[in-house]
Amino acid sequence: MKCNDCFQQISNYLEGEIDAALRRELEEHLGKCHRCQVVYDSTRKTIELYCDGKLFELPVGVRARLHAALRRHWEGQIR
């Protein structure tokens, strides 16, 4: 496998969407090609960072304003 083929498949590999033969080839390439290993690791890390549940906490004030607005609409609707 060439590096370019490897890059093109990294995304599918992360999805678990490649067949067994291609997966073996890709893993073999990743095992001996540092550049591709870096791209694979950092792509995985990129996704992991955006998914980190500790980040982008909903601020207390924002949440309070949201619930107050919804409550107002709810009460307005009943009347």
Add this chain to the structure above:
Amino acid sequence: MAESPQVALKDDSALVTEAKAGSYAAFEELVNRYEKKIYRLGMNLTGNPEDAEDVLQEAFLKAFVHLPDFREDSRFYTWLVRIAVNEGLMKLRKRRSDKSVAIEDKVDDEGDVMPRDFADWKPNPEQQYAQAEIEAILRNSAQSLSPGFRTVFLLRDVDGLSTQETAEILGISEGAVKARLFRARLQLREELSKIFKRG
């Protein structure tokens, strides 16, 4: 937040049924379940806290108003995300016409995406920056993608929607979702690499 355990144990579709029948507690539980995710989506989609708060409020207010029309042919969450994405994209469009900033089509669907930066990253970069710093880095990097690519990345990789759900929400083919996801991931990686690579 005082909520009855009965409400907290119910699945979304049961809560939707109860909310449609007039239970505010049921609707509020749906809000509790997804407010954090919708806020994060708003932050990453629009890139700033003010717009993210607007997206959050508008999305839930619209969900509330349109709940009687929700036919439940998709998950509640998917329906909610669709509303939030539309609100977010509207914000971006408004901002663009206000300030005439070109944000669409910075990248197109065609051509090869090739990684350029092959430097190792520092281990656990999230531990080497203050939380506010890392959030700003992520928000700003997401803004380097065109909205169409950014949205695919956020829906698929961050919100965990399926390729099919993402395609439906954005009105594009599943093939286009996959192609954009691939390019968005590599491009984001490239952006973050500038910051996180070993000095």
